[in-house]
Amino acid sequence: MTEVRKRRESDGKLLESAESDHIDSEDDKTTKASTDLSGTIPSGTDKAPGLLEWLVRDLPDRWRNWAVRAIFSLVMIGFFFLVIYGGPLALMITTLVVQVKCFQEIINIGYAVYRIHGLPWFRSLSWYFLLTSNYFFYGESLVDYFGVVINRTEGLRFLVAYHRFISFSLYCGGFVWFVLSLVKKYYMKQFSLFAWTHVALLIVVTQSYLIIKNIFEGLIWFIVPVSMIICNDIMAYVFGFFFGKTPLIKLSPKKTWEGFIGGGISTVFFGLGISYVMCQYPYFVCPIEYSETLGRMTMECEPSSLFRLQGYSLPVWLGWLRIFGLSDTMYLYPFMLHSLALSLFSSVIGPFGGFFASGFKRAFKIKDFGDVIPGHGGIMDRFDCQFLMATFVNVYISSFIQTDSPQKLLSQVLYLKAEQQLQLFHMLRESLENRNILAPAN
């Protein structure tokens, strides 16, 4: 969530508590069920673990919170570096763990809202749905990328061939289980939680599937967007903290226009910089592919043209930049231009993911999604914008970057029966010859 806090935080707090009174008095019966949520959902506190508490003991209150928050931001960023160092597998496992935590936090709120004491099977059911949908989505990408390998292992072949059928059967099992678990006096709660579970799956599982797909396109497609959101969060907080005056949106009274704009501009420059650095390393730019010749996954490649320096002549209307010593022809990685689109999205639309989460928390009158990260709240509080961003990156790649690679299509062709492969071969030859791309065989 973009954290753009106003300087006079105490005012903000007053404002907030005034508001919640207001909600209590105006909301009607539908929301009454949630009024006693405080206490049932573990909320973030500014309490820090022992050692840290001792370190910041002499700071005034306001600065102490600030310090805890800053320290844990650094801890998380350090962890992020560690995971990147660990490589794609570590990244995917982290994504999975974050996804499960987020699901848990969302579903726990549902439990608290509908007070499920005695609701038969509900906890097991929602975890079962999480399991089956992960089996489906992770399976889909594993089949896509490791299909050739898995097909070689006799015992696993049916898992690839019937992946969708198995997933759907598992889902149907859960569906039937849900229907059989319906109990007269809980109908309404059970259906509400069923819907709640499915919306949580929609937000959490599908998007983490897209994140995995982005990782396969090359680590840069994961690291740049994620760090853009982090940068935007931090810089918006910093700008808001020092210059924040004008409130941005009623939903989050601590966010200011100054933070929003400062964060946005910082993100654009940050994006250009980090892209420039990362484009130079094959480790970051190469897609993760299965190499037939090596017989294993590789991240080595001849970087595509996106990641090779290219001369751009300065447009006329930017001619005045020459006084800063810029030459007429600039050498850029084309990816850097794409990074502009990403940073624009992450700083303009991205924060709406945060507003959405704030609104949600206000609707159910909780402060945070959890208390896992001191000074920050739950995992979901930190990742609310990442989800929207993942989808954007995925859509962006499929629309503007990726055309099917010959390798990927070839692996699809090799799934065909031998005579069909031959048929395709002849059709392709004919088509290529007709268009004079291939000299006709005589």
Add this chain to the structure above:
Amino acid sequence: MTEVRKRRESDGKLLESAESDHIDSEDDKTTKASTDLSGTIPSGTDKAPGLLEWLVRDLPDRWRNWAVRAIFSLVMIGFFFLVIYGGPLALMITTLVVQVKCFQEIINIGYAVYRIHGLPWFRSLSWYFLLTSNYFFYGESLVDYFGVVINRTEGLRFLVAYHRFISFSLYCGGFVWFVLSLVKKYYMKQFSLFAWTHVALLIVVTQSYLIIKNIFEGLIWFIVPVSMIICNDIMAYVFGFFFGKTPLIKLSPKKTWEGFIGGGISTVFFGLGISYVMCQYPYFVCPIEYSETLGRMTMECEPSSLFRLQGYSLPVWLGWLRIFGLSDTMYLYPFMLHSLALSLFSSVIGPFGGFFASGFKRAFKIKDFGDVIPGHGGIMDRFDCQFLMATFVNVYISSFIQTDSPQKLLSQVLYLKAEQQLQLFHMLRESLENRNILAPAN
């Protein structure tokens, strides 16, 4: 919904009203909002339109309802034949119309539950989401099947190339619109309806997209499953009506084991029969494909082996069937064996779609989803099982039937740049030569 009514219907009614009292007293605050739904949702009545009312005027009450119901079943089946006669386009348009009606019925219940008077923008927002998700899903299948054609039309090319990007932008527009429309005193209702809308989209739009995809695989993949569900509905009703004694599930007190089993057995035989007939007509079995040579969509083909008579020898343990005059070798269309799987699903798991819908209606205390079809209720009351079935058929095809056809892969190859097509060609040649499928060129 599988309609397995008990013979002593008056008992059933007593039972039902006793139950709803029970619900009222035991449900807690969360459900209170829905207690005044009666009247706000138009419910099905046994009232028939004028002429029909006059025709059945002399029948006793019980038979009058039966007659109205039967007549409108026939009307719907007649309409179904008409649409099939109209061809794939008519089927797709009907699917779209049914989908919109179902969405409307579900969303109207949401409006009634959360009483949205004064909720800003909500009606427009949910219809906007319906529009964007249809744009996305219908676009996806149009791009799949008509991509080549659309690519030829200059003005439309960008719609194909950027389809996902456009859809996602439209969705983001709706998302931002939703966040901006949040009003303090309605937070909870707004989020609940947002979730409600998305679950409705998940049920209605994604599944009707799968139905369209099934139609493209050949009309038989649409007509056989749909008519199986219809057959199962009717036969379960008939068996339940005449022989029903043992209650099947508490959720729908009118359904009986006799109806469930009778319906199931009828469906298996019906499925075998209808498959046998339809397999003989290319119109039903040919996939709908774009023909490069004809320059238009065609439904003509050399039927695949699925739809060609094949001899099966009678298994030993069925040898006793010979006394009925069966010969040792039976000639069947392989599709008929697949129809067994379809009929099994439609009569065992299919009804759970109906139970789910009953449970939902009970949870929100409504009798029917609407009043469009006299004697039946709303469109959703008739189509609740069709949705689950559509997904099953789609998954079944992709797991057991369809391997990518050479034609479909070729059209993907032709999307590549010329030099990549050439690269793929050489890679494929090499691979084919290595495996001795193609004689090496000297």
